[in-house]
Amino acid sequence: MKPILTIITLWLFPSGLFLLTAGLLYQWFDRKLLALLQNRIGPRWFQPFADTFKLLSKEEIIPEGVNSFLFIGLPVVALAGALTAALYVPMAGLAPSYGFSGDLIVVLYLLSLLTLCTGLAGTNTLDRFSLIGATRALTQLFSYEAPFLLALLGPAMVAGSWQIGTITAYAQTHWLILTQPLGFIVALIGLMGKLELPPFDAPEAHTEIVAGALTEYSGRGLALFNLGRAVELVVGLTLISAFYLGGLSNPLWFLVKTLALLFIIVGLQALLTRLRIDQTVGMWWRYGTLLVLVQWFVMILV
Amino acid sequence: MGVFGTMFGDISSSLFRRPATEKYPSERREAPLKLRGLFHLKVEACTGCGLCAMDCPADAIQVTMLDRKTKRFALNYHIDRCTFCGQCIESCNRDAISMASDEWELAALNKTSFLIHFGNSTDAEQSVAGTPEGGTAKPEHD
Amino acid sequence: METNSPSKGFTIPIGPQHPALKEPGFFKFVVDGEVITGASVRLGYAHRGIEKAAEQRNWVQDLYLIERICGICSHIHALAYCLAVEQLANVQAPPRAQAIRTLVAEMERIHSHLLWMGVSAHEAGFDTLFMFAWRDRERIMDMLESLTGNRVNYSANLLGGVKFDVDAAQAQSIRSGLDYLEERIRHYQDVVTHDEMFLQRTRGIGVMTRSLAEVMGAVGPTARASNVPRDLRATAPYAAYSQFPVKMILDTRGDLEARFEVRLEELLESIRLIRVILNGLPESELTIRLPRRIPAGETVVRLEAPRGEVFYFIKSNGTDKPERLKIRTPTICNMNSVVRLAVGHQLADAPMILAGIDPCFSCNDRMVEVSKVKDGSEHSMTWQELRQYGIDYYRRLSK
Numbered sequence: 001m002k003p004i005l006t007i008i009t010l011w012l013f014p015s016g017l018f019l020l021t022a023g024l025l026y027q028w029f030d031r032k033l034l035a036l037l038q039n040r041i042g043p044r045w046f047q048p049f050a051d052t053f054k055l056l057s058k059e060e061i062i063p064e065g066v067n068s069f070l071f072i073g074l075p076v077v078a079l080a081g082a083l084t085a086a087l088y089v090p091m092a093g094l095a096p097s098y099g100f101s102g103d104l105i106v107v108l109y110l111l112s113l114l115t116l117c118t119g120l121a122g123t124n125t126l127d128r129f130s131l132i133g134a135t136r137a138l139t140q141l142f143s144y145e146a147p148f149l150l151a152l153l154g155p156a157m158v159a160g161s162w163q164i165g166t167i168t169a170y171a172q173t174h175w176l177i178l179t180q181p182l183g184f185i186v187a188l189i190g191l192m193g194k195l196e197l198p199p200f201d202a203p204e205a206h207t208e209i210v211a212g213a214l215t216e217y218s219g220r221g222l223a224l225f226n227l228g229r230a231v232e233l234v235v236g237l238t239l240i241s242a243f244y245l246g247g248l249s250n251p252l253w254f255l256v257k258t259l260a261l262l263f264i265i266v267g268l269q270a271l272l273t274r275l276r277i278d279q280t281v282g283m284w285w286r287y288g289t290l291l292v293l294v295q296w297f298v299m300i301l302v
Numbered sequence: 303m304g305v306f307g308t309m310f311g312d313i314s315s316s317l318f319r320r321p322a323t324e325k326y327p328s329e330r331r332e333a334p335l336k337l338r339g340l341f342h343l344k345v346e347a348c349t350g351c352g353l354c355a356m357d358c359p360a361d362a363i364q365v366t367m368l369d370r371k372t373k374r375f376a377l378n379y380h381i382d383r384c385t386f387c388g389q390c391i392e393s394c395n396r397d398a399i400s401m402a403s404d405e406w407e408l409a410a411l412n413k414t415s416f417l418i419h420f421g422n423s424t425d426a427e428q429s430v431a432g433t434p435e436g437g438t439a440k441p442e443h444d
Numbered sequence: 445m446e447t448n449s450p451s452k453g454f455t456i457p458i459g460p461q462h463p464a465l466k467e468p469g470f471f472k473f474v475v476d477g478e479v480i481t482g483a484s485v486r487l488g489y490a491h492r493g494i495e496k497a498a499e500q501r502n503w504v505q506d507l508y509l510i511e512r513i514c515g516i517c518s519h520i521h522a523l524a525y526c527l528a529v530e531q532l533a534n535v536q537a538p539p540r541a542q543a544i545r546t547l548v549a550e551m552e553r554i555h556s557h558l559l560w561m562g563v564s565a566h567e568a569g570f571d572t573l574f575m576f577a578w579r580d581r582e583r584i585m586d587m588l589e590s591l592t593g594n595r596v597n598y599s600a601n602l603l604g605g606v607k608f609d610v611d612a613a614q615a616q617s618i619r620s621g622l623d624y625l626e627e628r629i630r631h632y633q634d635v636v637t638h639d640e641m642f643l644q645r646t647r648g649i650g651v652m653t654r655s656l657a658e659v660m661g662a663v664g665p666t667a668r669a670s671n672v673p674r675d676l677r678a679t680a681p682y683a684a685y686s687q688f689p690v691k692m693i694l695d696t697r698g699d700l701e702a703r704f705e706v707r708l709e710e711l712l713e714s715i716r717l718i719r720v721i722l723n724g725l726p727e728s729e730l731t732i733r734l735p736r737r738i739p740a741g742e743t744v745v746r747l748e749a750p751r752g753e754v755f756y757f758i759k760s761n762g763t764d765k766p767e768r769l770k771i772r773t774p775t776i777c778n779m780n781s782v783v784r785l786a787v788g789h790q791l792a793d794a795p796m797i798l799a800g801i802d803p804c805f806s807c808n809d810r811m812v813e814v815s816k817v818k819d820g821s822e823h824s825m826t827w828q829e830l831r832q833y834g835i836d837y838y839r840r841l842s843k
């Protein structure tokens with residue numbers, strides 16, 4: 001019984017197939033809403049699926065001079081990290097499949113694994129655009145990681161535990177967005193930085209450096225990176241809505257809360273211009289850290 | 303210090319408005335009356351003088367005079383060479399040429415439909431000299 | 445590709461194919477981290493041999509060839525050609541034709557500046573402004589289509605006049621379109637000058653002082669944003685501009701924000717001018733007859749395209765084909781300033797600085813004869829020699 005349950009958990013639900021499908025559907029929601037905000041029609045619901053299948057069926061071109069082992073392996077590791085992170089968060093409103101004390105840090109690390117893999121993939125190739133994109137991705141990682149982590153630790157502090165399951169259970173009775181609004185703002189914008197959504201898409205600014213770190217990727221590698229991004233989107237949204245928006249008690253609330261957060265994120269995407277990488281770093285180390293420290297100060301005092 | 307999100311009004315009202323995209327081909331707007339579409343020749347007004355062919359910048363019109371006394375001529379028009387500039391209308395001093403404003407969807411899957419014959423002679427089709435069939439050939443200038 | 449050691453510097457190629465460029469051009473930026481330390485440009489990818497091709501078509505056919513040098517400034521090119529040929533033939537187009545030509549030129553300016561604003565916003569990453577600006581551009585293109593018959597490449601000009609007339613109903617529809625556009629443009633002015641994050645990408649970037657602009661020979665809104673008073677519509681009026689004068693828009697700051705403001709103000713000025721023209725169209729016929737063989741002579745025409753000064757030199761030898769046609773478009777004057785200003789800025793600012801001059805690569809590719817021989821003598825090639833030179837050049841490259 002246990003092995004079958006494990007297989008279902010890892011391959012079908014809540015990780016694996018369900019997560020991939022959910023990730024692509026959330027990506028569709030993101031693109032469609034952005035299009036509607038810009039007064040145009042967006043893609044139809046199956047567009048991200050079509051993109052993924054098309055990419056998977058194309059030839060993967062391995063450029064000269066790269067380490068092929070890394071080139072082929074990094075997308076797999078990235079996707080694996082994102083999928084594993086989903087096992088510890090309350091996906092689809094159900095309790096996390098696995099949990100142990102301190103798994104908050106593990107999940108955050110697994111989410112950063114995607115960015116690290118992107119950075120490594122960029123430095124692996126000899127293409128100049130990839131190198132600049134990888135540099136920017138890693139620089140951005142260093143800038144938003146600290147405030148983002150602190151913002152997620154805020155709920156952990158008041159809940160008195162480092163385990164996501166416990167924090168979520170605590171959050172179900174206390175709506176932390178009301179008591180820690182600054183932390184919520186930093187966490188939300190930090191999520192946009194982690195996912196490299198505009199205005200923080202300097203690492204993949206296609207009007208400056210073609211496609212950033214993933215310029216040389218095609219076919220299967222690119223498909224896996226895109227899937228990893230999609231999964232990261234769902235996991236990040238789940239985490240933040242679980243902590244700040246009063247926990248996720250059942251699938252309906254899961255859908256409503258994560259989509260509401262996604263709505264806000266897409267609105268911010270449409271409103272703001274892309275920041276240069278030095279402006280991003282400056283903003284995070286000044287305002288981001290300041291806000292979250294103020295939040296902690298208030299929290300400790302009260 | 304400026305303001306954040308100055309386009310907020312635009313994007314929030316876009317949610318309640320129809321998208322600005324025209325869903326062609328299921329929605330088709332009326333073409334304006336002055337649109338320069340497909341070339342049409344009024345054969346009874348044409349004398350086969352060839353001024354239109356001389357002035358066409360793309361060599362899309364070829365005129366052959368078959369019999370000056372009975373005014374028989376043959377005129378070939380290549381849709382794929384035409385740039386729809388309208389110079390032929392101005393060059394013609396008999397008002398024989400017009401451009402239809404409602405025929406502008408002229409794409410086709412084979413080249414034979416791109417050659418249109420006009421003329422008042424029964425052997426018009428064979429009479430136009432030096433016409434490569436379905437021509438995308440370079441105009442003979444150089 | 446070889447890796448560059450840090451002491452040599454790291455070269456980033458923008459072009460010839462790059463998402464930042466709408467047309468091909470090759471920019472080499474030498475960067476140190478993110479800061480640009482050197483820049484160079486190479487053009488010529490859109491060279492089509494138009495000046496040579498024009499020598500083998502007659503005057504009427506050349507009008508349409510010239511129109512297709514560029515899609516966004518096609519009317520201005522055709523207008524310059526018509527004015528030059530009319531000068532050679534020593535005729536004046538009738539007043540109503542000149543007024544309609546001016547009307548279409550101003551509408552083209554509106555179209556061009558709206559397009560430019562969208563593209564610049566896209567280079568900055570502000571896609572929402574891009575989408576909205578291009579949605580409003582559809583409105584002006586529809587107005588142009590119902591007036592002239594085509595959305596781009598209007599073919600409004602004839603040698604000696606214009607092809608169509610503006611009647612009262614059409615004037616009314618143009619006016620209502622202008623009302624809509626004016627409201628939107630005022631909103632965009634507000635956005636561009638107040639949006640904090642957009643200003644972070646444009647304020648203080650690419651500052652060109654007035655003396656630098658004069659030395660580099662910048663023209664058009666790029667120069668006017670650095671307080672250089674160059675606007676041919678005001679200083680050397682052509683067509684109907686002496687009857688309907690234009691106010692020159694200047695700005696003293698010289699950075700990207702100033703260029704945005706100058707172009708947006710010019711949009712409003714164009715709207716005002718179109719309204720004045722519509723209210724005051726002179727009555728006359730529309731064309732005047734021009735002979736088939738234009739008398740021999742040389743003439744020069746300078747016009748103000750949306751991007752700056754366009755210069756035409758036409759030489760006729762009395763036949764029905766031109767002998768020499770020389771065109772100098774504004775982008776080639778402004779291109780040097782991009783290379784000069786980019787040094788010292790960040791790599792992310794380079795596409796913005798390039799977009800700030802409103803580049804039109806397909807306009808600017810011409811053949812320039814540079815005499816390399818040290819004793820000052822000239823070296824010319826025939827058509828066959830040039831062809832062979834090109835073949836040998838590329839054979840050597842691919843070895």
